[in-house]
Amino acid sequence: MDLKNNRQSFLGGNLDKVLSQSLVGIIGLGGGGSQIVQQLAHIGFKRYLLCDFDTIEETNLNRLVGATISDIESKSRKVDIAVRLIRSLHPDAEIQSIPKRFQEEAAALMKCNIIFGCLDGLGNRDQLERLTRSAKIPYIDIGMDVNDKIATEPPRMSGQVIASLPGCPCMRCYGYLNEEELSKEYAAYGDAGVRPQVIWPNGVLSSTAIGIALNLLTHWTDRSNKQILYYEYDGNSGTLKPHLFYERELHRNTSCPHYPGFHS
Numbered sequence: 001m002d003l004k005n006n007r008q009s010f011l012g013g014n015l016d017k018v019l020s021q022s023l024v025g026i027i028g029l030g031g032g033g034s035q036i037v038q039q040l041a042h043i044g045f046k047r048y049l050l051c052d053f054d055t056i057e058e059t060n061l062n063r064l065v066g067a068t069i070s071d072i073e074s075k076s077r078k079v080d081i082a083v084r085l086i087r088s089l090h091p092d093a094e095i096q097s098i099p100k101r102f103q104e105e106a107a108a109l110m111k112c113n114i115i116f117g118c119l120d121g122l123g124n125r126d127q128l129e130r131l132t133r134s135a136k137i138p139y140i141d142i143g144m145d146v147n148d149k150i151a152t153e154p155p156r157m158s159g160q161v162i163a164s165l166p167g168c169p170c171m172r173c174y175g176y177l178n179e180e181e182l183s184k185e186y187a188a189y190g191d192a193g194v195r196p197q198v199i200w201p202n203g204v205l206s207s208t209a210i211g212i213a214l215n216l217l218t219h220w221t222d223r224s225n226k227q228i229l230y231y232e233y234d235g236n237s238g239t240l241k242p243h244l245f246y247e248r249e250l251h252r253n254t255s256c257p258h259y260p261g262f263h264s
């Protein structure tokens, strides 16, 4: 094993191969995606596909890991900030950066071994899940929100991490995506408002997503130890736990009717 990995050798004898060969896709490089990139780079991953159409704005500095004041002046693209962060640790990393919406370069995503989705909106998640399911790629989605619409109560911070794996329940099975909510979002298109994005819940969620991914890639916790695939985060109480729906369904024979025929 590479000596650099002696503090994470518990991940198994396969680790060097996993880090050098796995192509990891990170779709959305804002508050969540930038933290996922940072952790993957520190762990030692060498092959990346990065996708985000956006450039940085001053309001992103409170949560976009790797961003600097000079990025604001130069209007840096978010993909370039992520590339710089990776190259500061791995000058030889193989990086494909796509400064577009993922829907415009869907074919490029198909080569990934695992994809992290750090996107705004349910419609984007729905489309990315369809893509990853069709290519049998494990997909891990993170998201957070703060609801401060109830004047008599303190704001409620919530979030979720969902792993949508070939042959396993999907985000529709879990009820996270449904036609009613998708229709509502499409109807409100262009009027989505400013959604809260905050660095510390994104830290919890991105770290959890990384933990799921490393388990999938190295099996270090042992295959018999069933990985939780849907976590819910409560930022007010500071808890992260298996989603109630997931716990209820865990012991049932759950095959996904939405993406039939895609068994691992």
Ligand SMILES: [Zn+2]
Residues within 6 Å of the ligand: 169, 170, 171, 172, 173, 174, 256, 257, 258, 259
């Ligand atoms: Zn399903």
